[in-house]
Structures are given as structure tokens and as C-alpha cells.
């Protein structure tokens with residue numbers, strides 16, 4: 189049994205990038221009234237208590253949401269849209285809780301939309317079910333999210349956003365994500381896909397990028413936020429690889445990721461915004 193539990197990491201700098209990008213994608217895709225399908229392949233439990241023992245262990249949220257929470261007079265859209273939902277989730281002026289990707293999607297999606305949430309860990313799954321109950325749009329599954337990508341696609345709505353956010357506890361995941369996304373894209377080439385990756389070992393990420401460049405898939409962008417230069421001491425950076433991003437997203441990221449980076453990174457932090465494969 190794998191032991192990863194996102195409660196230890198909730199609200200860290202990697203969550204800030206992942207959730208702020210995901211919110212921009214969802215906001216864009218819900219502008220059209222046609223139904224949208226949302227697939228979360230690695231959903232987690234949907235809600236986290238920052239005052240609880242897991243988050244308190246290493247206080248990772250202090251590298252992320254804590255640095256943004258107070259806000260500033262004029263936030264760029266990437267930050268203000270993100271903060272809007274984190275503040276809504278907290279309902280008070282004190283930061284005590286942090287939402288997961290399923291909760292964020294649940295808020296932004298409309299009555300005509302549908303959500304499929306996959307989580308394999310028994311305890312996390314139980315919490316997810318509890319947190320997402322009483323919403324007829326949502327179906328939760330306690331099975332492998334990689335397989336879900338293939339069994340659920342193409343969706344009947346013919347419009348979809350697939351978030352793939354593995355824990356990379358199994359090193360094979362770095363290869364699996366590419367294999368699965370290639371197959372998924374073959375089944376549903378119009379979908380928007382976002383893959384989160386951690387930079388713990390830069391070599392693995394260089395390999396991952398190469399695999400996407402050679403995948404035959406068009407229109408892939410990469411956004412990365414590093415709070416420090418690469419080092420051998422754990423995750424210092426993380427990124428999102430987005431296939432078929434909203435056409436507006438590259439410009440938003442080029443203008444606003446530098447601002448987000450200044451707000452949460454250390455002095456040797458950095459960011460990347462790249463069109464990895466052309467349209």
C-alpha cells in the first residue's frame with residue numbers, strides 16, 4: 189500500500205501553481221454553456237485542515253498560500269482568482285483550511301457539468317466521498333486513476349478537462365504519465381489535459397519533457413515555479429504540462445507568473461513559461 193497523503197503538503201508552493209493554473213483552465217472552459225466533463229485522476233481527499241497534525245508537521249503551506257493570503261491592493265488575475273476560492277473555502281479572515289482540486293472544480297463547474305474523481309488510498313477515498321457527498325454531478329471511484337483516463341474517454345460531452353496529479357511515489361509514474369496521456373489523447377484529442385510534476389531530480393524532468401516533445405501530441409505548454417534553484421534536498425520546484433491549453437493562458441502566465449514568483453519564491457527562485465510543442 190502506498191503511503192502518500194496530501195495533507196502533509198496542502199497549500200505549499202506546488203499547490204499554489206497547480207491550483208491557480210487549474211482555476212484559469214476551468215474559468216475559461218466554463219465560459220461556453222455547453223456541458224463540460226472534469227476528470228481528476230488523483231483526486232486526494234478534497235479538503236485539508238492546516239491546523240491539523242499533518243499540515244503542522246512541516247508547515248509546508250508557509251512556502252505557498254501563507255505568502256499570498258494577506259493579498260495586495262491590485263492582484264493579477266492568476267492570483268486573485270486563486271485567492272478568491274481559498275478565501276471562500278476558509279470563510280474567515282484567518283487561514284486555517286485549504287481546499288483540494290476536486291473542491292475547486294466542484295465550485296467552478298455548473299449544473300450541466302459532470303465530475304469523475306479517482307482516489308486509490310482507502311482513507312483518502314473515504315474522506316473524498318464524505319467531502320463530495322450530496323452532489324449529483326459527482327461520481328467518485330476508488331480505483332486506478334491512470335486507467336480512468338482511458339476508460340472514461342472520450343466523454344459524452346465531447347468537452348473535457350483532465351487533471352493528472354500523481355504522487356510519483358512509484359518512480360515508474362514518470363513514464364506512466366506520458367504513456368497514459370498519449371493513449372488518452374489518441375482517444376480524445378480535443379480534451380484539455382494538465383499534468384503536475386515535481387522537480388526533485390532535474391534529470392527526470394528533462395526526460396519527461398523530451399518524451400512529450402517526441403509524443404506526436406501538438407500544442408503543449410509548460411509552466412514551472414521554483415522557489416529555489418535545483419538542489420539535492422527535496423522538491424524545490426514544480427510544474428504543469430498542459431495539452432490544448434486555453435488560448436489565453438500563455439499570455440496570462442507570461443505576464444503573471446513572474447509576479448507570483450516574486451511573491452512566493454526565495455531570492456534564487458525562478459519560473460518558466462514555454463510552448464513545449466507548437467499548435
Ligand SMILES: C[S@@+](CC[C@H](N)C(=O)[O-])C[C@H]1O[C@@H](n2cnc3c(N)ncnc32)[C@H](O)[C@@H]1O
Pocket residue numbers: 190192193194206229230231232233234287288289290306307308309312331332333334353354355
Ligand atoms: C498529489 S495527491 C492529489 C492532490 C489533489 N489532486 C489536489 O490537488 O488536491 C495524489 C493522490 O493520488 C492518490 N493516488 C496514488 N496513486 C493513485 C492511482 N494510481 N490512482 C488514483 N489515486 C492514486 C494518492 O493517494 C494521493 O491522494
